[in-house]
Amino acid sequence: MKRMTKAFFAFLMAFLPMLAMAQIDGEFVKPRTGKFLLQNATVVTITKGTLNNASVLIENGKILQVGSNISADGAEVFDCSGMFIYPGMIDSGTRLGLVEVSSVPETNDYSEVGNVSPNMQALTAVNPNSEAIPVTRVSGVTTTLTVPSGGLFPGTAALINLVGYTPDQMYAGFKAVVMNFPSSARRGRFDRRSDDDIKKDNEKALKEANELWDKAVSYNSLKSAGATLEYYPEMDQLAKVISGELPMMIEVNAAGDIQNALKWIEGKDAKFIFSGVAEGWRVADEIAKAGIPVLAGPVQELPTRDSDRYDAAYSNPGKMAKAGVKVAIRTNEEENVRNLPFHAAYAAAYGMGKEEAWKAVTINPAEIFGLADSYGSIEAGKVANLIVSTDDPFETKAQIMHVFINGFRIPLSNRHIRLYQEFLDRSPGLKAN
Amino acid sequence: MKKLTYFLAALLGLSITYASAQTKKGSVLIKNATVLTVTKGTLENSDVLVQDGIIKQVGQNISAPNGVETIDATGKYLMPGIIDAHSHVALDVVNEATSPIVAEVRMRDMVNPFEVGLYRALAGGVTISHAMHGSANVVGGQNVTLKHRWGSEDPADIIMQDAPRTIKFALGENPTRVHGRGRGIQPRTRMGVEAVLRNGFNEALQYKKAWEDYNAASSQKGNTKTAPEYDERLQTLVDILDGKIIIHCHSYRADEIYMLINVARDFGITKLVFQHTNEGFKVAPEIAEYTMGASVFADWWAYKMEVYYSTAFNAAILTKNGAITSINSDSAELIRHLYHEAAKTQRYGGMTDEEALSMITMNPAKQLGIADKVGSIEVGKQADLVIFEGHPLSVYAVPQKTFVDGVKYFDIEKDADDQRLRVSATEMVEPIFLTEEDHRCMQDVELNFSDISKTLFNTNY
Numbered sequence: 001m002k003r004m005t006k007a008f009f010a011f012l013m014a015f016l017p018m019l020a021m022a023q024i025d026g027e028f029v030k031p032r033t034g035k036f037l038l039q040n041a042t043v044v045t046i047t048k049g050t051l052n053n054a055s056v057l058i059e060n061g062k063i064l065q066v067g068s069n070i071s072a073d074g075a076e077v078f079d080c081s082g083m084f085i086y087p088g089m090i091d092s093g094t095r096l097g098l099v100e101v102s103s104v105p106e107t108n109d110y111s112e113v114g115n116v117s118p119n120m121q122a123l124t125a126v127n128p129n130s131e132a133i134p135v136t137r138v139s140g141v142t143t144t145l146t147v148p149s150g151g152l153f154p155g156t157a158a159l160i161n162l163v164g165y166t167p168d169q170m171y172a173g174f175k176a177v178v179m180n181f182p183s184s185a186r187r188g189r190f191d192r193r194s195d196d197d198i199k200k201d202n203e204k205a206l207k208e209a210n211e212l213w214d215k216a217v218s219y220n221s222l223k224s225a226g227a228t229l230e231y232y233p234e235m236d237q238l239a240k241v242i243s244g245e246l247p248m249m250i251e252v253n254a255a256g257d258i259q260n261a262l263k264w265i266e267g268k269d270a271k272f273i274f275s276g277v278a279e280g281w282r283v284a285d286e287i288a289k290a291g292i293p294v295l296a297g298p299v300q301e302l303p304t305r306d307s308d309r310y311d312a313a314y315s316n317p318g319k320m321a322k323a324g325v326k327v328a329i330r331t332n333e334e335e336n337v338r339n340l341p342f343h344a345a346y347a348a349a350y351g352m353g354k355e356e357a358w359k360a361v362t363i364n365p366a367e368i369f370g371l372a373d374s375y376g377s378i379e380a381g382k383v384a385n386l387i388v389s390t391d392d393p394f395e396t397k398a399q400i401m402h403v404f405i406n407g408f409r410i411p412l413s414n415r416h417i418r419l420y421q422e423f424l425d426r427s428p429g430l431k432a433n
Numbered sequence: 434m435k436k437l438t439y440f441l442a443a444l445l446g447l448s449i450t451y452a453s454a455q456t457k458k459g460s461v462l463i464k465n466a467t468v469l470t471v472t473k474g475t476l477e478n479s480d481v482l483v484q485d486g487i488i489k490q491v492g493q494n495i496s497a498p499n500g501v502e503t504i505d506a507t508g509k510y511l512m513p514g515i516i517d518a519h520s521h522v523a524l525d526v527v528n529e530a531t532s533p534i535v536a537e538v539r540m541r542d543m544v545n546p547f548e549v550g551l552y553r554a555l556a557g558g559v560t561i562s563h564a565m566h567g568s569a570n571v572v573g574g575q576n577v578t579l580k581h582r583w584g585s586e587d588p589a590d591i592i593m594q595d596a597p598r599t600i601k602f603a604l605g606e607n608p609t610r611v612h613g614r615g616r617g618i619q620p621r622t623r624m625g626v627e628a629v630l631r632n633g634f635n636e637a638l639q640y641k642k643a644w645e646d647y648n649a650a651s652s653q654k655g656n657t658k659t660a661p662e663y664d665e666r667l668q669t670l671v672d673i674l675d676g677k678i679i680i681h682c683h684s685y686r687a688d689e690i691y692m693l694i695n696v697a698r699d700f701g702i703t704k705l706v707f708q709h710t711n712e713g714f715k716v717a718p719e720i721a722e723y724t725m726g727a728s729v730f731a732d733w734w735a736y737k738m739e740v741y742y743s744t745a746f747n748a749a750i751l752t753k754n755g756a757i758t759s760i761n762s763d764s765a766e767l768i769r770h771l772y773h774e775a776a777k778t779q780r781y782g783g784m785t786d787e788e789a790l791s792m793i794t795m796n797p798a799k800q801l802g803i804a805d806k807v808g809s810i811e812v813g814k815q816a817d818l819v820i821f822e823g824h825p826l827s828v829y830a831v832p833q834k835t836f837v838d839g840v841k842y843f844d845i846e847k848d849a850d851d852q853r854l855r856v857s858a859t860e861m862v863e864p865i866f867l868t869e870e871d872h873r874c875m876q877d878v879e880l881n882f883s884d885i886s887k888t889l890f891n892t893n894y
Contacts, residue, residue: 103737185865335735396776420746
């Protein structure tokens with residue numbers, strides 16, 4: 001029996017892309033909305049336990065009902081017997097949509113000229129038709145934070161759902177002003193600045209950050225007092241952090257820098273989130289004590305120091321979670337965001353545990369982004385971002401059978417699958433036949 | 434001249450014997466494991482006996498000979514040491530970018546046994562890596578196959594001395610950027626790349642003939658002919674034509690892959706492996722018929738123009754078409770989880786466990802010409818082995834112990850935090866690196882116009 005199942009799944013995996021997307025000449029399958037009932041699955045809700053033989057009803061982009069004995073009542077029914085339903089995964093830090101081909105500068109839109117450009121909107125540059133988007137979402141990643149980089153205040157990050165024809169249709173309701181905290185780490189082996197130079201660069205950058213912060217505080221108090229202010233878009237955006245309209249996402253990685261960042265935010269009345277946090281495990285207790293949530297990753301990454309244990313990056317999210325830090329996981333990728341489940345799985349295997357790792361790609365980011373009432377779990381009333389899988393979707397061999405984003409049923413096709421369909425059995429083959 | 438050659442050859446032979454005699458060989462009995470032999474199926478609850486670095490017995494109820502340590506692997510998986518057919522680990526320098534053909538340079542002169550990346554690869558179950566020259570030239574330098582005998586300070590100890598010679602070739606964007614656009618010399622296009630290859634091989638044929646003529650004449654009485662000037666670069670090309678060296682060619686697009694297949698066929702070259710090969714799936718039948726296959730990434734794409742039209746189903750398509758296919762890392766990070774990379778062929782194309790595992794063991798062994806020595810768990814083979822907690826193709830698998838020649842070099846239970854063999858005396862504060870330069874195909878290539886050199890550094894594979 002076990003062998004039968006194995007053989008069946010092997011068959012399924014080999015031919016699934018073919019079956020799922022068998023197309024009539026000229027036909028194109030679009031994402032479509034409607035009333036859908038996903039029946040008889042194991043539903044892993046994340047927040048309300050795991051339900052066996054349960055169903056999920058979707059309508060108008062929302063999860064209408066979760067439980068057993070839900071009547072179809074005109075809904076299109078998907079039999080999900082033997083399968084699992086999970087919430088769609090959220091990647092808490094990517095450049096998805098901002099990069100098409102990394103080595104071609106004309107297709108890179110994440111790093112604007114200048115050191116202080118918090119008003120640069122990542123959402124503006126998101127290309128809804130990037131080839132990488134359909135490639136990503138069939139892996140079960142339905143929502144990504146897309147983040148600008150470079151300079152002290154590179155811009156404003158935005159959370160997007162991976163469906164839609166305009167950035168506004170994709171926008172999922174969270175933005176944050178990004179700050180690159182002055183870093184004592186090196187950008188790579190080519191970074192040959194002396195330790196002294198790095199220290200000086202940092203002091204200078206921190207001085208600038210302090211001056212800008214003070215300015216933003218004054219700008220905000222003038223603005224809230226109703227003063228007429230000169231056009232100053234950079235300051236206008238920074239002031240939104242002071243006023244509490246937007247949180248500030250601080251990219252910080254080396255342990256010493258994390259400590260400095262914790263000191264820097266002390267007494268500042270604003271909402272802060274840390275991102276990267278590669279050496280968070282070294283100072284996990286301090287981060288936990290300060291109550292700062294982190295968007296950690298990449299997980300499948302090298303240790304930051306030659307002297308570190310080989311699994312330092314794998315075990316970092318688990319160590320921080322154990323210390324009491326609220327952890328979300330990110331890939332910090334563009335075309336490889338589809339590997340988010342594997343980054344989370346590595347965190348799980350190296351100390352975090354599966355349950356906590358699942359939270360780190362679902363409910364934790366939803367909470368950190370202030371969207372826990374609409375994202376991050378399978379509950380009635382939430383946005384219908386769901387995936388149906390043959391197996392635990394973190395497992396490498398798992399096949400994602402259905403993806404729903406914003407209630408749209410997503411076609412399980414992309415360029416990778418289309419090339420597979422065309423070239424698996426090429427004709428003509430070796431010889432013209 | 435000839436005498437000197439003999440003398441040098443003898444010296445080389447001696448040094449090889451000396452080097453291989455120096456490396457450690459271990460004996461161990463691993464009991465009650467699920468043994469993934471790769472070539473002979475899966476053996477439940479089985480034992481593997483290793484003596485003096487060689488697998489002596491595979492079966493059940495094997496008892497340990499006197500003095501041989503027994504390791505209980507109940508509930509664990511045992512697989513052959515993972516082989517990475519594309520890496521730049523433990524190399525001090527990667528590119529000699531000065532000419533479109535630099536066949537004479539050898540990576541074995543650049544081996545750095547102190548690189549902690551070797552230990553990290555062992556922690557990911559990798560026992561052998563193919564440390565390659567970079568991709569700046571159409572014909573690059575000669576690669577070196579390493580055995581990860583971590584702890585030795587002698588470069589010779591980590592070189593797999595009984596592996597055949599291999600050489601790096603490169604097609605497409607990298608050599609045309611460095612030479613054509615960087616220096617204004619051929620090749621600037623994929624046409625030029627073909628010309629460099631054909632010109633090089635024809636020159637090598639003339640060189641070979643000159644030596645043959647000289648050797649024939651020198652055996653005649655009263656001969657006054659002087660020897661042709663020795664040229665290591667051309668001699669290496671002759672060795673390729675004579676089948677003494679396996680070509681490992683950096684390639685992406687189907688057109689350039691097809692071109693090299695045609696060049697190889699015209700010159701009678703059969704020892705040819707394609708590296709990266711992102712568009713290999715488009716010419717899979719040709720690769721299967723005429724070459725030793727392709728060594729590919731599991732899922733990398735879109736980092737440069739020539740990999741924009743890629744598919745993660747590449748390995749599956751190549752395999753189904755009969756091409757020998759391996760999954761490689763080309764990365765200090767990826768090398769640590771090649772078992773996971775291989776498992777991606779199950780998500781993308783439904784490969785069986787055995788097909789997937791072959792891609793990081795037997796298949797790279799074939800492509801490196803060492804399949805008679807390593808790549809599977811079989812009696813008589815070198816005892817490069819890994820014990821896993823969890824099936825190695827599961828995303829939750831964690832390597833536990835890694836053996837090379839029966840000697841344990843990684844043990845998760847005894848893993849000390851700091852594994853560095855040497856700490857720089859001048860280094861006051863240990864540097865922290867956020868983005869490791871883990872792709873080094875274009876390292877050491879310096880160009881004097883900045884926008885392109887930026888791209889080189891950012892995207893160098």
